[in-house]
Amino acid sequence: MLNQELLLNQPELVQKALSKKGVNVxxxxxxxxxxxxxxxxxxxxxxxxxxxxxxxxxxxxxxxxxxxxxxxxxxxxxxxxxxxxxxxxxxxxxxxxxxxxKLPNLPDEDLLAGDKEYNQVIYTHLEQPKFDFKVLDHVELATKLNIIDYERAAKISGKGTWIYSNIGARLEWALLNFFIDQHHKDQYEFMLMPHILNYQSGLTAGQFPKFEEDVFWLDGEDKQKFLLPTSETALINLHRNEILSENQLPRKYFSYSPCYRKEAGSYRSEERGMIRGYQFNKVEMIQFTKAEDSDKAFDEMLEKAKSLMNQLGLHYQVSKLAAGDVAFAMSRTFDIEVYLPSINIYKEVSSVSNSRDFQARRGLIRYRNSKGEIEYCHTLNGSGLATSRLVPAILEQYQQKDGSVKIPEVLVPYMGGLTEIR
Missing domain, CATH: 1.10.287 (Helix Hairpins)
Incomplete structure (x- = not known):
């Protein structure tokens, strides 16, 4: 929620900022x-x-x-x-x-106006992988290696779902455990959050009322409960209606959860298989900070997400999103986008975002400073990481001529010493 005094005292400034997101008010x-x-x-x-x-x-x-x-x-x-x-x-x-x-957050001043066509690639890790054989896409690889079962998932649940089979399930779990260990090492608190949330949680996160149709609502007596679209929605509400002390900040949390979203893939090649579905797994990072520390926290979280990608040995890029491509509740977002060789395209596996005090105002998330004054916290989130596009990227970037797939070295200990899938 925007600061009402800012709207009253500097309406032209707010209008100009919102116009960068394509909002005229x-x-x-x-x-x-x-x-x-x-x-x-x-x-x-x-x-x-x-x-x-x-x-x-x-x-x-x-x-x-x-x-x-x-x-x-x-x-x-x-x-x-x-x-x-x-x-x-x-x-x-x-x-x-x-x-x-209904008013979105103000974009940071340094963001370009406009939509995704104005996003800027600011960093690239490794060169695009080269192959001396015909590249298979992740759907073909996963099916041939019997590690993802799309047909039985469709039978059980419907399109836009998949089943991790055997080594595929182990690979998925290896990724999640690797991420969890890394966040532990960086002294983030591990939280396992509820998967069923109340309306106020969506309101605080900035998803409601604008995006009420994007989540799965529960039927029954209580029509105000929904399945979490990301654990950020739950984590950001941990300190709702609370006043923390200054020495409690920053608070750093992470959580693993399945994510449930009404956005199953289309028939386009860039959204086949696991690229977009109703349910996927993700590890999410959250920070609650003071205003003067939020830029530093943003940089830290971005470096953490990049470090995970670096250790996986994948080629990826980091994009600074233009104002119009930044989410409703966010002031700035950098996306980490992994490369899929089969379609020569990059897909987001992490978004690191700063909400400033927007979510805190909606959820009354505050702290008492050293002078005894009450101030709003700044809230930040970042995927660390989402797996449903990482598995396809690993399959495609690590595929071998004989149809096997090498396992990233950092995951080998989590795979019981297994070095390849064949």
Whole structure:
């Protein structure tokens, strides 16, 4: 949620920033509602003061044995007037809140305006792999090696799903364990979060109300529960409605979870197989920091994600996203994109993002500074990493002429010493 004082005092600045995300908005109605709110609060306080004065007069009248009937009638009329004004105030505050919840976060000043066509590749690791044989895509490789079962998954669940079979399941689990060990080493706290979340969790994360249709809602008595689309949605709510102390920051967490999203793959070659599905596994990093530390935290999390990719020995690139390609709740995002040789394309395996105080304002995530003042935390998240595109990348980049696939050296200990899949 954006700072209301910023909207009131510098609306042109906010409009200019939001236009970089392709959002054009007028604040005239918001400013009018804010003025109405101030006037209503003053009126309610005046009515309350008058009631208090009359209540004192009743006491005086009773001691003097005077008739208090008219005073009681006046108090009753004031009560009705105040109730009416409070209802109008609540309606206006609800409308203000509704307006604010629909506004995306402001992009950082250094981001280019526009959509993904203005994303900038700022780093590349290794050269594109070269092969002296016909390259197979990950679907062919996985099927021939019997490590991913698409047909039975479709039978059991439907398209956009898959089953990790035998060594495929071991490879998936090896990746997850490798990531978990690395985050432990960097002193992030490991959390296993609930997979069923309440509406306020989605609201705090910035996914609701705009993206309510992108998640799987549960049927039944409670229609306000949904399956987590990423463990970030749960982790970011750990300190919702809390006031931390300054010496508790930064707080660093990570979690493993399946992710459930209404975005199964299309028939395009770049989304075949495991590239996009309803359910996939991911390890997610989160930090809660002070404002002055959030840029440093962003750089740290990006380097952590890059380190995981470096150790896997994969060719990838890092893209700085243009403002229009940055998510609703984020101020900046860098994507780590792994290369798939079969289609000569890069696919995101990690997004590292800074929300600044946007999520913290929505979820009242605060801390008390050394002066005793209450400030909003900054929140950051980063995938560390998502596996559903890593497995295809490993299969394609590490494939051999005889159809086998080498296992990245860093994963061999997690595979019981197995060095290749054949």
């Amino acid at each position: 007028s604040f005239d109605g918001f400013i009018e509602m804010r003025n109405q709110r101030v006037n209503l609060i003053q009126e309610i306080e005046a009515i309350r003061a008058k009631r208090n004065q009359l209540s004192k007069e009743i006491g005086v009248y009773k001691r003097e044995k005077r008739d208090t009937e008219n005073l009681f009638k006046e108090i009753e009329n004031l009560k009705g007037s105040m109730t009416n004004q409070e209802e109008i105030l609540k309606d206006i505050e609800d409308k203000i809140n509704e307006f604010l919840l």
